[in-house]
Amino acid sequence: PLLLLLAELACDAQPTYQWKDAVTGQRVTCQQCPPGTFVAQHCSRDRATVCEPCPDLHYTQYWNYLEKCRYCNVFCGEKQVEVQQCNATHNRACQCQQGYYSNMELCIRHSECPPGSGAAKPGTPFEDTQCQDCPHGFFSSNSSTNPCQPHQDCEQQGKVTNVQGNKYHDTLCMSCRPGRGNSTQESAAEDDDCDQAMIDFVVYQNIPVKKLKRLQQILERSPKKQAAWTRAAIQEKFRAFLTHKKEEDSAVTKELLDALRVVKLHSIEEKVRKRFQL
Numbered sequence: 001p002l003l004l005l006l007a008e009l010a011c012d013a014q015p016t017y018q019w020k021d022a023v024t025g026q027r028v029t030c031q032q033c034p035p036g037t038f039v040a041q042h043c044s045r046d047r048a049t050v051c052e053p054c055p056d057l058h059y060t061q062y063w064n065y066l067e068k069c070r071y072c073n074v075f076c077g078e079k080q081v082e083v084q085q086c087n088a089t090h091n092r093a094c095q096c097q098q099g100y101y102s103n104m105e106l107c108i109r110h111s112e113c114p115p116g117s118g119a120a121k122p123g124t125p126f127e128d129t130q131c132q133d134c135p136h137g138f139f140s141s142n143s144s145t146n147p148c149q150p151h152q153d154c155e156q157q158g159k160v161t162n163v164q165g166n167k168y169h170d171t172l173c174m175s176c177r178p179g180r181g182n183s184t185q186e187s188a189a190e191d192d193d194c195d196q197a198m199i200d201f202v203v204y205q206n207i208p209v210k211k212l213k214r215l216q217q218i219l220e221r222s223p224k225k226q227a228a229w230t231r232a233a234i235q236e237k238f239r240a241f242l243t244h245k246k247e248e249d250s251a252v253t254k255e256l257l258d259a260l261r262v263v264k265l266h267s268i269e270e271k272v273r274k275r276f277q278l
């Protein structure tokens, strides 16, 4: 049998098959039909196999002695795209559309990596996103399928590092130079930058979540009803609130200093006053 198999492999240009002629009962060796065709008539002792092309919506992928082509029986479902049309030699083939991967016959949306982590390998039609904790020097502040971003380099921009980045947020720079402020034209823009720098500095201090929430309540004048957020999430929200408030009223830095005193974060209050000469 092994020899036979080898012999068949050797003449793979024109594969054959054994057929028993219905009329004579004789065994004959017929030529197979090439891909895209089927056997319309089996061969006989004195006539070769008659092959015909597959009709529409039917195919044969290999050399064959089928009496009918196969029906293109794959249909693309929801969240799928056609990657191979049904033609005479191929069944229709489908794949999950962009942003989805295939799992147990279903197309599932690629997972997002939570804040503090990013995609080490982006998802494919066959595999989900692979997340990793952001490595040192990188951050991701939201849930996304993007990779972690590198921290910015303040010195390179001729600025001063105000807050060192971590895996949840970028490094924050400032051009504010406390004390150098004089009543020049640029001072309005500079004051604004200093206010923002002070807000950033306070928000990203290593403040216990409980006190951070108290600060937030005082500044936002909101009743106690915060959800169980992570420190990073509270920091982002609090910073956005303070930044918005700063644009509306200039007393926000003073309020923030007062609030620091109320919640007894004296060492931080001291640090802020010294750094920003307040």
Ligand SMILES: *[C@@H]1O[C@H](CO)[C@@H](O)[C@H](O)[C@H]1NC(C)=O
Binding pocket: 036, 084, 085, 087, 088, 089, 090
């Ligand atoms: C069918 O599609 C395949 C892949 O796209 C292609 O290689 C092949 O030539 C096509 N066959 C016919 C008969 O058009």
Ligand SMILES: *[C@@H]1O[C@H](CO)[C@@H](O)[C@H](O)[C@H]1NC(C)=O
Binding pocket: 141, 142, 143, 144, 146, 149
């Ligand atoms: C997540 O953050 C990245 C980088 O800051 C940004 O490009 C992207 O649009 C954000 N995605 C969402 C859903 O907010």
Ligand SMILES: *[C@@H]1O[C@H](CO)[C@@H](O)[C@H](O)[C@H]1NC(C)=O
Binding pocket: 179, 180, 181, 182, 183
């Ligand atoms: C403030 O500006 C005045 C002149 O406008 C200058 O004499 C003074 O040295 C400046 N002070 C500082 C601290 O830069």
